[in-house]
Amino acid sequence: MxxxxxxxxxxxxxxxxxxxxxxxxxxxxxxxxxxxxxxxxxxxxxxxxxxxxxxxxxxxxxxxxxxxxxxxxxxxxxxxxxxxxxxxxxxxxxxxxxxDVRYPPSSISLHPEQHVGTGTNVTIRCWNKDYGATFLLHKDGTSAPIQRQNSSGGGTATFTLFGVTPADSGTYRCSYRPWRYASMSSPLGDSVMLEVTPTAAPPGAAGSSHGNLVVVVIGGCTAAFVFILVLIIFFLLSARRHRTQRDESPGGEGVKCPYFSVDPLKRPSGSPIISFPSVF
CATH class of the missing domain: 2.60.40.10 (Immunoglobulins)
Structure with a gap:
């Protein structure tokens, strides 16, 4: 081969x-x-x-x-x-x-029923006679099953949709596949309709949000002004201290004098040797 x-x-x-x-x-x-x-x-x-x-x-x-x-x-x-x-x-x-139409369609239930708000957890329960099967959850308009789960005792499977949004609205159905014949399926069963409505903002929420934004902006501007003022005072005090130290230093101008000495070979006769200590 x-x-x-x-x-x-x-x-x-x-x-x-x-x-x-x-x-x-x-x-x-x-x-x-x-x-x-x-x-x-x-x-x-x-x-x-x-x-x-x-x-x-x-x-x-x-x-x-x-x-x-x-x-x-x-x-x-x-x-x-x-x-x-x-x-x-x-x-x-x-x-x-x-x-295979010889397998009876499964039953289905929805909790909470039909109308829910955004963020709600929704439970869809499917059941049949206890064949020992894998249940599949279908949503109309979607080609592949959206969830699958092996049946528990009593031929039941429970699917949970967490924190639903309006995109989860639609019609749901169940089918199942017997464990002995994994590529055989029951027909789709009865349907349930789920409608998810956007959760409305509480009254005054928009005005409160606008007011909070104004407070944040004013607070930020005040903090920036105080910071700049502190910097200005710091620089003024630093400049004044530097000027005071310069006035009090030897030589009046605050300039460091380098080490030097008078060459004894060139000094006038009888003059003492004058030397200045190094400032370094």
Whole structure:
């Protein structure tokens, strides 16, 4: 068997992508970044189908005209490059989930009911007969489930939406997948409607906020004025102290005199040697 080498990975898509029931027609399309001679389709890691692709095509399709329970599962595709030994790695997996109407839809409840304010925690409870299943929470307009949870005792799952906002408003439903058949699903059950309203600001909040802003600005200006005044006084006192020290220093001008001495060879006869100590 040829071992995969580094060639571009294909991608796999499902048509339709969701809501496929037993008996429906579904197509898996393997998109190819390079010309390929053979395309293989794997289900649950095992080779299921292989087909030769025409050179002008950039995709290979595998269709089930009437889906059966054994068609449900996780699929990947792979290709071999034309006239070479190059084999791609497998595509990212795509799951074909089939809806079986023999599973009764789950029930659903909402707490608090329907109308809530922003920031509220909302609980959505789903239940069925105790099949032992994974529940999925769906929101209308969203393609994928937004949450999933294994059922607790009694065939119940509880989903919590924390601190809801108006974006969480919408219609919610539940489905479930029996643990024994993870790629089989019940139909969507009854719906609940959630409406999140923005929490109104208390009366006078805007005026209070404006007043607080004015106080902050005035306080900041006052602090800046006091700081500048302190700096001015400090510099004036420093200048005065420096001037006083200069006036009191030897020489009157405050200039340091360097060390020097009179050369004894050049002094007048009988004159004493005059030397000044170093000021350094």
């Amino acid at each position: 040829l071992s995969p080498v580094l060639v571009p990975r294909p991608s796999l898509s499902l048509h339709p992508s969701q809501g496929v029931s037993l008996g429906d027609t579904v197509t898996l399309r393997c998109h190819l970044p390079r010309l390929a001679a053979w395309v293989r389709l794997y289900r649950e890691g095992r080779l299921s189908y292989a087909k030769r692709k025409k050179k002008e095509q950039d995709a290979a399709e595998f269709s089930f005209v009437s889906t059966l329970q054994e068609h449900a599962g996780c699929y990947q595709c792979q290709y071999r490059v034309s006239e070479s030994a190059e084999v791609s790695v497998k595509s990212d997996p795509v799951e074909l989930v089939l809806t």
